[in-house]
Amino acid sequence: MTTAPADRPLDGFLIGVTAARKVEEQVALLERRGARVEWAPALSQDPNHVDDEQLRAATEDVLARPVDMFLATTGVGMKAWFGAAERWGMLDDLVAAIGGAEILARGPKSVGALRRQGLRELWAPESECFEDVLAHLRGRDLSGLRIVVQEHGQSLSMASHALRRQGADVTVVTVYRVASAEDPAPMFRMVDLIADRKLDAVTFTSAPAVAALMDAAGVMGRRDAVAAAFQADVVATCVGPVTAAAFELWGVPTIQPSRSRLAAMIKLMETELPARRSGTAIPVAGHLLVLHGDTVLLDGVEVRMSAGPLAVLQRLAVNPGHVVSRQELLCALPGGASGSEHAVEMAVARVRAAIGTRLVQTVVKRGYRLAP
The missing domain is CATH 1.10.10.10 (Winged helix-like DNA-binding domain superfamily/Winged helix DNA-binding domain)
Known part of the structure; x- marks a missing residue:
């Protein structure tokens, strides 16, 4: 068997990419390592941001009463919210309201967005899972506390209900929602390539992207074939545990780096894919x-x-x-x-x-x- 050059460890591999954001960076990293790339965005390249009027009304509601606890879930959502508040002349008030609360953040990206405004989180889970934020609060008495939750692309209504059951007064601020890709044709092609086992691996950088792919496979009547391919020949490569957890419903094994970063995910593939091909993967x-x-x-x-x-x-x-x-x-x-x-x-x-x-x-x- 011919060994790939050391500087091109993914030479000869065909890898599917489902990302909509930062896709140029990911494709460049893969191609630089010798991979051929098939790109099919699972989600809209421009998430459906809530219109200004709705977000402004939600912001005014947040500012109307003191906030006891603030839960930040995504960096992109926090940056979008801070940017909108700045346009309305409300940024200082919003930062002051959040700053007076106990701040919990889901992961490093939301932490970064908060810190750029001079805000410091009290706690963030190493797992970067929002479920662990809820677990952190589960044993506490939240009676009478006003908790503001910054909602990411998917609904957090169940999480909000769980907090209310603990006695909290919960306000949810929806900054944006994730939407499907405008053109489904590339995703349909990706489904066929996976089901027919023509790809070596597919990368996923968000849980909604996993759901979008499996939904597309369901529409095409190929969901079982896609799951079977991932269980055997096609490597489902996830950027972190939150994304990987989205595959559990279908029993799909995944690989993920120890750090939820794009570069770390690509580095993992450099080792994993050649090793599998060379026969050193052992059940x-x-x-x-x-x-x-x-x-x-x-x-x-x-x-x-x-x-x-x-x-x-x-x-x-x-x-x-x-x-x-x-x-x-x-x-x-x-x-x-x-x-x-x-x-x-x-x-x-x-x-x-x-x-x-x-x-x-x-x-x-x-x-x-x-x-x-």
């Missing part, structure tokens, strides 16, 4: 283990290992499911056969700590193996 006890050089991925998430545990895992992966003796594993360790079997036991323990105890099995008096 282990219901999980997918990928070894590519010194990189280890478990279900698409990078796992860091030191040299000893990595050497043991690589040796076990040579013949998955077959028993490897302690002596053979000892020889595979950086210190070689001069070490002790205790070193093997320690290395195996660290492998298990990194990828899970069930994935490496002990075969009494014989050695170890990767679980079938």
Whole structure:
């Protein structure tokens, strides 16, 4: 098999891109690494912003009474709201109202938008999931507190009801809503390419994009074929856990970087796609283990290992499911056969700590193996 040049690790791969925003940057990153790109925006390139009158009325409502808690959900939404408030001459009042409240933010983009206005969040979840913001509040008594929620592209009505059940007085400000792409033809073509397994991977940068793709597949009568393709040959690549969670309904496995960033997602694909093609992707006890050089991925998430545990895992992966003796594993360790079997036991323990105890099995008096 021909190996792709080091500076073009995605040479020969055809990758679908569903993003509507920052698409030029994503396509450039992929093409620079050798990939061919099929672009089909899942959503409108210009989200449907609520008209000025409606947003202004909502802003005036926010300013009419003190705010006890403010929940920021998206950076683009906060920037749009601050920009509109500035046009109306209300920015200072809005910043003051939010600044006097306890501020919780969903993720770094909303944090960034807040901080540009001199506002500081009290807490934000590492997961960047709004569900974790709600979980953070679940045990608190919110009786009588006025909570303002900046709604992102999808409705947060259920979240608002949950907060009201805890006694909160909730005001929802809808800055924009996500709309489907104006021209559905490229998305229909993307569905066919996925269902026919002609793409190696498809990237997703938002949960609504996942929903839009699966809706299009449903309209075409190809939803089952798309899900099956993602479960087998086409890699669903998500920018982060919020996007990946949207695939759970269809049982689609995904890969995602440890940091929810576009560059990190592309970097992950550089390792994952060539490794899968070269046959170093190993099913282990219901999980997918990928070894590519010194990189280890478990279900698409990078796992860091030191040299000893990595050497043991690589040796076990040579013949998955077959028993490897302690002596053979000892020889595979950086210190070689001069070490002790205790070193093997320690290395195996660290492998298990990194990828899970069930994935490496002990075969009494014989050695170890990767679980079938």
